Amino acid sequence: GAGVSQSPRYKVAKRGQDVALRCDPISGHVSLFWYQQALGQGPEFLTYFQNEAQLDKSGLPSDRFFAERPEGSVSTLKIQRTQQEDSAVYLCASSPAGTRDEQYFGPGTRLTVT
Amino acid sequence: SQQGEEDPQALSIQEGENATMNCSYKTSINNLQWYRQNSGRGLVHLILIRSNEREKHSGRLRVTLDTSKKSSSLLITASRAADTASYFCATAIRSNDYKLSFGAGTTVTVRA
Numbered sequence: 205g206a207g208v209s210q211s212p213r214y215k216v217a218k219r220g221q222d223v224a225l226r227c228d229p230i231s232g233h234v235s236l237f238w239y240q241q242a243l244g245q246g247p248e249f250l251t252y253f254q255n256e257a258q259l260d261k262s263g264l265p266s267d268r269f270f271a272e273r274p275e276g277s278v279s280t281l282k283i284q285r286t287q288q289e290d291s292a293v294y295l296c297a298s299s300p301a302g303t304r305d306e307q308y309f310g311p312g313t314r315l316t317v318t
Numbered sequence: 319s320q321q322g323e324e325d326p327q328a329l330s331i332q333e334g335e336n337a338t339m340n341c342s343y344k345t346s347i348n349n350l351q352w353y354r355q356n357s358g359r360g361l362v363h364l365i366l367i368r369s370n371e372r373e374k375h376s377g378r379l380r381v382t383l384d385t386s387k388k389s390s391s392l393l394i395t396a397s398r399a400a401d402t403a404s405y406f407c408a409t410a411i412r413s414n415d416y417k418l419s420f421g422a423g424t425t426v427t428v429r430a
Contacts, residue, residue, distance in 0.1 A: 246408075246420030247418075260417065312360050
């Protein structure tokens with residue numbers, strides 16, 4: 205079956221531009237996560253949704269970052285007024301139900317801010 | 319901040335040899351997971367070990383967990399070129415077990 209998909213796969217933005225990154229989780233997966241992975245590092249947690257409810261956004265680096273999942277399936281991570289330090293790979297993951305299961309990751313969106 | 323730390327940072331082995339990498343963490347956990355990431359791709363889940371388990375096997379993978387030392391090891395036996403990747407441990411802590419905390423990873427290169 206289809207895995208987690210993300211689009212676009214690559215995004216180049218000029219500093220100050222807004223970007224929107226999309227995640228299509230595996231159908232029926234209740235939990236959805238966003239992570240940020242800097243070059244040479246492991247992923248860092250950004251935010252967590254259970255269905256449409258954003259239960260934890262403690263990892264979002266600043267108020268320029270905003271995530272939503274209005275219908276409990278597709279999610280969008282929006283970054284306003286991008287800065288160079290936002291350059292990273294943004295990974296989306298989903299899991300079936302409870303929060304103690306493995307997470308299924310998408311291929312990521314590589315964002316480069318110039 | 320990242321709770322887990324992998325050791326070594328990089329590992330180069332000959333095809334057919336075994337590869338061992340270690341992960342140390344700081345706080346009490348619900349479970350510990352190992353993921354693999356091939357260059358430019360997303361993470362693939364390898365194995366999950368719960369805090370009340372000590373050892374787990376999956377194919378050529380063997381994971382151990384020592385909660386008293388707050389450490390885990392991943393052993394890949396009879397390595398293949400396709401095992402070349404970065405390997406990450408991720409911990410789910412007790413109070414927020416949905417929030418995986420990843421280490422910086424071990425980069426494994428398997429030479430043909």
